Amino acid sequence: MIKKNLIVTMAGLFFLAACSSAPKLDVSTLPPHHTADGRFRNTDTIGPLLLDTMHLEEAVKNFDNTFEPLPLIRGGESLWVDSSKNTATWIGQSTFYLRLGNIGVLTDPIFSNRASPVFFAGPKRGSPPGRILDSLPPVDLVLISHDHYDHLDKRSIKSIYKKYPQVIFAVPLKMAELLEDWGIPSAQIIEKDWWEEAYFKDLKLTFVPAHHKAQRFIFDRNQNKRLWGGWIIQIKERSIWFAGDIAMGDGSYYKEIASRFAPIDFCLLPIGSYLPARLTRMHVSPRQAAQLHLLMKSKFSIAMHWATFSLTKDRMWDPPNDLNRARYELSIPEDHFRVSGMGEIILIWDNNLSDN
Numbered sequence: 001m002i003k004k005n006l007i008v009t010m011a012g013l014f015f016l017a018a019c020s021s022a023p024k025l026d027v028s029t030l031p032p033h034h035t036a037d038g039r040f041r042n043t044d045t046i047g048p049l050l051l052d053t054m055h056l057e058e059a060v061k062n063f064d065n066t067f068e069p070l071p072l073i074r075g076g077e078s079l080w081v082d083s084s085k086n087t088a089t090w091i092g093q094s095t096f097y098l099r100l101g102n103i104g105v106l107t108d109p110i111f112s113n114r115a116s117p118v119f120f121a122g123p124k125r126g127s128p129p130g131r132i133l134d135s136l137p138p139v140d141l142v143l144i145s146h147d148h149y150d151h152l153d154k155r156s157i158k159s160i161y162k163k164y165p166q167v168i169f170a171v172p173l174k175m176a177e178l179l180e181d182w183g184i185p186s187a188q189i190i191e192k193d194w195w196e197e198a199y200f201k202d203l204k205l206t207f208v209p210a211h212h213k214a215q216r217f218i219f220d221r222n223q224n225k226r227l228w229g230g231w232i233i234q235i236k237e238r239s240i241w242f243a244g245d246i247a248m249g250d251g252s253y254y255k256e257i258a259s260r261f262a263p264i265d266f267c268l269l270p271i272g273s274y275l276p277a278r279l280t281r282m283h284v285s286p287r288q289a290a291q292l293h294l295l296m297k298s299k300f301s302i303a304m305h306w307a308t309f310s311l312t313k314d315r316m317w318d319p320p321n322d323l324n325r326a327r328y329e330l331s332i333p334e335d336h337f338r339v340s341g342m343g344e345i346i347l348i349w350d351n352n353l354s355d356n
Contacts, residue, residue, distance in 0.1 A: 044249035067126020076345035115150035130343030145244025146228035172227035211249030263297035272306030286323035
């Protein structure tokens with residue numbers, strides 16, 4: 001018994017020694033959005049949070065917010081084979097297929113029927129994917145903004161990798177491990193912190209800040225263990241901002257993005273999941289998306305993050321209707337900030353023309 005107690009005591013001492021000798025994280029060397037426990041945080045809180053005021057909180061009723069299928073738009077596939085034509089095709093939620101010259105890019109791909117860890121429960125698609133994976137031209141690059149299920153879908157990621165084994169995934173900091181668990185080779189993952197850059201073929205990628213959060217499960221202990229953000233894509237003299245899933249915060253993140261990159265040729269901006277108004281702490285409203293369009297001096301923007309998964313109290317047509325109102329009030333021409341049809345192939349610029 002004495003021998004056993006001695007062994008336990010010795011083990012305890014070794015454990016304490018190991019803990020005391022472990023290197024401590026020097027918080028002073030971390031960027032402000034990093035925390036000492038290895039998590040991330042929003043730092044754009046110097047000023048007050050910019051919440052939307054288009055709808056009074058008490059005026060948002062429990063309407064039926066069931067989403068009905070949008071018509072699928074076909075035609076324009078010839079644009080995909082002309083490398084001088086650069087196009088964007090909305091597949092649903094924040095999933096776009098971008099054809100940039102001869103490079104195929106998918107943003108936050110989800111082709112699954114549910115935004116959920118299981119196939120039998122969780123938010124269900126109101127509309128089928130605008131295009132199925134097998135109908136698209138080749139995919140060379142996948143951009144991920146954050147780890148929420150309607151933006152990072154395991155089944156879709158694995159399907160893309162199975163079809164295109166050489167595809168590259170560009171992801172936020174600390175997300176690579178998750179993709180590696182799903183079978184994606186580490187050599188095919190670009191993992192970046194805010195403001196870090198990477199190059200892929202003719203594209204320059206910059207991971208930029210966003211006011212949001214990260215969490216896979218409601219009771220996930222790993223909340224904010226992975227970073228979130230958006231992507232700036234630069235190709236020759238052109239630029240694209242895929243905003244990801246964002247709230248305004250105090251606006252400072254986006255003012256800095258604008259100071260570095262505006263005017264931006266093309267923006268993908270979310271307009272849904274903003275009702276009741278308190279949800280604009282995590283999602284921009286259509287009015288705020290319109291304000292971001294102006295802030296970035298965007299030549300052309302397309303709306304995303306609506307009519308796919310019913311996640312909040314905004315009804316299916318609230319986002320485009322509120323965007324119409326915001327465009328009118330802010331004097332934005334309709335063809336400068338469009339609502340795309342599901343599966344519609346839209347020309348964003350033509351390399352043969354000096355300006356579009």
